[in-house]
Amino acid sequence: MPILEANYEQGMAAYGQAADKGDAELIKMGFPRSQRPMITVDGVQQFADRPTLPERLSDLSMSDLQDLLGWFTAWHSYSIEQVPPVRIMRNTAEAARDFAWAKIRKEKKGTVSDKNDATRTDMRYVQANTAYETADYMYNMIKGITEGLYREIETISRAISGLEQKVGAEGHRFSGERRGTNMHVGPSFKAPYKPDVLARFRTGVKR
Numbered sequence: 346m347p348i349l350e351a352n353y354e355q356g357m358a359a360y361g362q363a364a365d366k367g368d369a370e371l372i373k374m375g376f377p378r379s380q381r382p383m384i385t386v387d388g389v390q391q392f393a394d395r396p397t398l399p400e401r402l403s404d405l406s407m408s409d410l411q412d413l414l415g416w417f418t419a420w421h422s423y424s425i426e427q428v429p430p431v432r433i434m435r436n437t438a439e440a441a442r443d444f445a446w447a448k449i450r451k452e453k454k455g456t457v458s459d460k461n462d463a464t465r466t467d468m469r470y471v472q473a474n475t476a477y478e479t480a481d482y483m484y485n486m487i488k489g490i491t492e493g494l495y496r497e498i499e500t501i502s503r504a505i506s507g508l509e510q511k512v513g514a515e516g517h518r519f520s521g522e523r524r525g526t527n528m529h530v531g532p533s534f535k536a537p538y539k540p541d542v543l544a545r546f547r548t549g550v551k552r
Contacts (some may be wrong), residue, residue, distance in 0.1 A: 353448045353469065358531045360441035384417045394421055395490070398497055402504040403499050410508065414501045421494040427487050435484040438477040445473035 351359065368378060384393040396416055399405065404412065449467050453460040464470055 353445070356387075356444045356448065357441055357473070360444065363437040364430055367431070367433060371453070379423050382416075382423055388500065396492075398500065402501065405504070406492070407505070407508055407512075410501060410505050414498065417494060417498050419503060421498060424487060424491040424494055428484075428491060431484045431487050435480040438480040438518045442470075442473040442477045447468050459509065483540070 371377065382393045384392045385391075399413075403408065438501075446464055449470050450460050450464040453463040454462070
């Protein structure tokens with residue numbers, strides 16, 4: 346059986362379709378790519394930008410902190426779903442670059458050095474290598490953004506815990522003062538139990 350060797354256009358097209366085919370299969374399974382978080386401005390929904398932490402979390406109320414945690418959670422969930430597609434984009438771009446090198450180099454004449462130089466300066470290889478560098482940049486950026494959002498979620502969570510402890514301490518102090526006056530009081534204030542809000546995020550980002 347003859348070995349079928351892809352020509353340059355066929356090979357590059359096959360690598361270029363890998364991510365799209367993956368998305369199509371996931372959509373069939375009921376898992377479309379998540380949508381970028383949105384906000385409402387003057388009654389109109391529009392795509393939001395990545396959130397940033399306020400300068401002073403200590404000035405925020407519990408309600409504000411919880412809203413902030415929810416917003417950062419939405420962005421973390423969105424960003425972490427972008428990591429696998431960008432990773433496969435990077436991987437297929439790398440494979441396509443290697444394929445381009447092999448195909449183009451076979452066309453070149455001369456010494457080993459001559460062939461390498463001619464391949465490296467061939468516009469087809471330049472385009473393939475540029476596509477890889479772009480995908481690699483995107484992957485490293487989205488990975489860093491995702492990790493940054495996780496650290497910001499940790500910061501907000503600590504602020505919430507600190508405020509809960511402060512409110513709890515003030516509640517105990519108030520109860521003690523009331524007992525000192527021999528007045529009957531109910532059970533002292535205790536901050537409601539909340540599960541570890543960061544547990545769902547501790548899956549890490551594959552490198």
